[in-house]
Amino acid sequence: MNLILRIPLQATPEQATRLLALQQAFAQVCNVLAPLVQQTRVWNRVALHHLAYRQLREQFPALGSQMVCNAIYSVSRTCRRVYQNPASPFNLNRLQGKPLPLLRFRDSCPVYFDRHTLSVKGGQLSMFTLDGRMRFELALRPEDEAAFHSAKLREIVLARRRDGVFELSFYLETAGDKVPAQSAQVRVERTGAVPPSGVGEIPEYVMVEKTA
Template sequence: MRVTLNASAEQAKRLVALQAAFAQVCNALAPLVQQNRMWNRVTLHHLAYRSLREQFPQMGSQMVCNAIYSVSRTARLVFQHPASPFHLSRYQGKPLPTLHFSDRCPVYFDRHTLSVKDGALSMYTLDGRMRFLLSVSEEDERSFREKKLREIVLSRKKDGAFELVFWFGDALEEEAARAPLAPPGQIPDYVKVEAAA
């Protein structure tokens, strides 16, 4: 389900700031991925969570977890997808390139950082919760109540508008919910893959 947010100029400014801060956390984690050739989400969490929380105290604890998820997910796409030009097999005995996330990278949310109830959306920002009214169909409202919410992604479209994408699914649809935002093997435009120095 895709929802374009009707953000005021002030709200848009806060979302731009959140997106930039999220990218900073991702970029602080990316060298660890490169140096250790590792992007397992749980392992990254154990290695980096505490230091990221100290380095970025303005980010909520759950948003740091979401940034770790974002880096893990993107690294899987870049280094493991068979069609990726940066597949791990090309770097036998050579250092991996480093991922660099732009300030327009998507921001991942979860049930702790974003909620929808009775047509109202409440989401985490760097300076407190922000609220939006949602006009969703009865069927979409039912999805929020009855289906498992797998992923929530905030991105900025080319025209500057912010859009939320909600991925719903049950256990049988779990793999589909993990589909990358870019076509298979294509590196998303919000991440640069930089050769090791």
């Protein structure tokens, strides 16, 4: 069974500033990668990693190796959605050999984490930021916390909602049918695909610059 656990973060103003800085730095890396994808037509995650990782690590030392990898994943994932989804207006078949449009990531783009850059233990969430780990207390039942460790984790996504609140979404694949309990902090959604592939619409955090 596929689940999405959504947890809003009760961030202080200082914490929110740090999260905004991380989000902006993540978008910067994505925007360095996007022209490379446009020029080379390479967006396979592994191939793009080999093509760009070393340069990105040198250019963005504060982001760390794993977050650079996550930014590469973000660009690869977004390019698949824009260039390969049959419903996308910028699908390769529709372009008919024309140059790829350039993708530009807004500062509001989601930030992708993994088990190296984010952890949950003893009711405490620990996550990477540009100036050290940030921690939040979570009111989770022991069995809910166990789900983070036992389920197959597909994605962890940090996004800023329209009301300005930062929210973490955990995309999980579980073996059984037991669903974690809803609570004031955790919202649980069943989903048919983890992570969702979209239906062809361009993500709102991406601007597409058409080429002549």
